[in-house]
Amino acid sequence: MEQLTYSVEEVARLLGTARSATYLAVREGRIPAVRMGRRWLIPRERFHAWLNGREKDAA
Numbered sequence: 001m002e003q004l005t006y007s008v009e010e011v012a013r014l015l016g017t018a019r020s021a022t023y024l025a026v027r028e029g030r031i032p033a034v035r036m037g038r039r040w041l042i043p044r045e046r047f048h049a050w051l052n053g054r055e056k057d058a059a
Helices: 008-015 019-027 044-051
Strands: 005-007 034-036 039-043
Touching: 005 008, 005 044, 008 019, 008 039, 019 039, 039 044
Parallel strands: none
Antiparallel strands: 005 039, 034 039
């Protein structure tokens, strides 16, 4: 089964960015994410749509 979300650490690895910079982008809303308790989760489809420049298609 394919995972539905990424962690911030996974997104940082995928983007090749520092974990702290990725957390900042998530908190500022530049990377689409949802807060679940203390964790940030990045929905896989929304992340890839955002990455491909078509975020509104996956919202």
